[in-house]
Amino acid sequence: MVERHIIMPALAALLLVLTLASGCAGPASDDRSLEITRLKGYFVVGLDDHFPPLSFRLPSVDRTVRYELNLEKKAVEKITVGDELVGFDIDLAKKAAEKLGLRVIFQPVPWDGIIASLEKGEIDMIWSGLSVTPERRERIIFSRPYLDNRQIVMVKSGAAISGKADLQGKTVGLQLGSSSDTALHAERRIAAHLKELKRYPDDAAAMRELEAGRLDAVVIDEVMGRYLITQQPGVFAVLADDFGREEYAVGFRKNDRALRDAVDRALGEMMRDGAADAVAKKWFGAAIAEK
Numbered sequence: 001m002v003e004r005h006i007i008m009p010a011l012a013a014l015l016l017v018l019t020l021a022s023g024c025a026g027p028a029s030d031d032r033s034l035e036i037t038r039l040k041g042y043f044v045v046g047l048d049d050h051f052p053p054l055s056f057r058l059p060s061v062d063r064t065v066r067y068e069l070n071l072e073k074k075a076v077e078k079i080t081v082g083d084e085l086v087g088f089d090i091d092l093a094k095k096a097a098e099k100l101g102l103r104v105i106f107q108p109v110p111w112d113g114i115i116a117s118l119e120k121g122e123i124d125m126i127w128s129g130l131s132v133t134p135e136r137r138e139r140i141i142f143s144r145p146y147l148d149n150r151q152i153v154m155v156k157s158g159a160a161i162s163g164k165a166d167l168q169g170k171t172v173g174l175q176l177g178s179s180s181d182t183a184l185h186a187e188r189r190i191a192a193h194l195k196e197l198k199r200y201p202d203d204a205a206a207m208r209e210l211e212a213g214r215l216d217a218v219v220i221d222e223v224m225g226r227y228l229i230t231q232q233p234g235v236f237a238v239l240a241d242d243f244g245r246e247e248y249a250v251g252f253r254k255n256d257r258a259l260r261d262a263v264d265r266a267l268g269e270m271m272r273d274g275a276a277d278a279v280a281k282k283w284f285g286a287a288i289a290e291k
Contacts, residue, residue: 033256037124042103043259045093046123049108050202053227053283054129055087088223088283092146093127095275096266110201112177115139118253125263126251129221131179133246141254143264145247146276146289150222151183153239156210161217164241168193170216173206175199180219183243211235219243223284 037043047055085106097104109117117123118140131149132142155161161170167190174180176199185191198215200206203224209215211232218225222242229236250267252260270276277287 031255031258033253033260034258034262037102037259037262042105043097043124044105044107044122045125045127046107046109046114046117047089047126047128048111048114048202049085049106050204051087051129051221051224052204052231053087054089054223055085055106058084058086088147088279089127089129091279091282092267092270092276095270095279096263099266099269100262111175112201114177115251118251121253124252124256124259129223129248130251131221131246132249133179133182135182136251139254140251141257141260143250143252143260144267145249146267146271147223147248147280148245149248150245151180151219151243152222152225153241153243154207154210154218154220154225154228154236155216155239156213157234157237159216159237161239163239164190164243167217169195171196171198171214172217172219173198173200173209173215174219175203175206176201178203178221179246180221180243183246184219187243207236 049055049057090106093104093106107123109123114123114126114128115136118126126140129149130136130142132145136142153161153164153167161167164187172184172194174184174197181199184197191197198206198209200209203218203220206215206218206220207228210218217239222238225236225238229238250260250263252263267276271289276289280287280289
């Protein structure tokens with residue numbers, strides 16, 4: 001949940017004026033996005049919290065807590081600690097916020113509506129494995145790319161599917177509103193001959209359907225697909241064919257160039273000082289962040 005902040009009336013009035021100014025399509029000098037963000041002291045990142053290893057939640061864990069009661073007796077209480085938001089993008093966003101002297105608040109948003117949420121001002125940026133596509137460029141602006149990705153095809157191990165051509169007559173799943181959908185439909189001869197295309201709210205749901213045998217294949221971001229293979233060895237396989245390469249970047253409203261440029265500078269500094277490589281090694285075992 002987004003934290004609630006009490007803002008003094010004078011500051012609230014100033015924020016309102018600046019927000020209205022930044023919402024107008026005017027020259028770059030009218031852009032107050034960074035100024036507003038610094039006044040707030042934080043920015044809100046919209047994300048998909050079911051997208052390991054970029055942004056996901058750790059399973060809940062029960063812990064036993066002992067505490068003193070009436071200075072003599074001891075009681076035991078079991079509490080649940082969990083649902084911690086973790087991942088490559090989470091760590092990268094936190095480090096960028098540090099460099100900007102700001103706090104970051106993470107707000108999960110349904111992926112098929114995340115750009116609309118950004119446009120309405122519910123979040124300040126999208127930082128969650130967001131692929132740069134021509135369609136998205138029509139609505140938002142992007143930071144510098146920070147990670148490469150492919151759209152891969154995953155099947156169950158031992159499946160009689162060796163390439164994209166074998167998807168003809170098969171049931172394929174993918175995430176609703178994802179670049180996987182765009183990439184698949186870019187190859188019309190394949191998309192037109194599927195038995196059925198099923199769309200799910202997140203990749204994890206599609207992969208559960210694949211494991212259960214209700215799908216023949218899933219088109220998915222490589223970073224997530226490879227991670228799932230490490231978590232369930234022997235269950236899934238990746239085809240040699242893919243649906244194209246792409247890059248991940250942070251998404252912003254079209255008028256928020258000042259905020260975008262500040263995040264760009266933070267990303268550039270992290271790539272030069274080794275901070276981005278350290279985060280990549282933590283989650284991928286290699287320094288794969290773009291330079």
